[in-house]
Amino acid sequence: MPKPMHRSRSFRRLDRVARSGRHVLHYERKKPSIPHCAICGSELNGISVSRNAKGKSRKSNSRIFGGVLCSSCTAEVVKLASRIENGEMRVNDIGTRQRGFVLQMIAH
Ligand SMILES: [Zn+2]
Incomplete structure (x- = not known):
């Protein structure tokens, strides 16, 4: 489960693949x-x-x-x-x- 602050839609999600091959989500403030x-x-x-x-x-x-x-x-x-x-x-x-x-x- 993401952190409570990351459940807000004021962050956009970025799909990234870590070097280990795992899929991870990065969070970034919207422009x-x-x-x-x-x-x-x-x-x-x-x-x-x-x-x-x-x-x-x-x-x-x-x-x-x-x-x-x-x-x-x-x-x-x-x-x-x-x-x-x-x-x-x-x-x-x-x-x-x-x-x-x-x-x-x-x-x-
Ligand atoms: Zn005008």
Whole structure:
């Protein structure tokens, strides 16, 4: 029976043959998934998914909504927020996915 910690599915199993010819299971943490934009779902650039990435700037962007939204969606949110602040648009005219981020921009 495997150790209790190895019964978790957060470990992936690797089938290996030992030098003695015995079949053994090796356990390894799963690789982290690539972060995606919260609005359009595209993969985010400039973020290391390596498990041993050092430093804050390698793990996220310093831009507003960095590490959450892609650059084009961020630009769109900034544009919509300024239009609402100037009274050219209303909050109800914005799509539901962008609305939360636009409201955050205005409150900021
Ligand atoms: Zn996006």
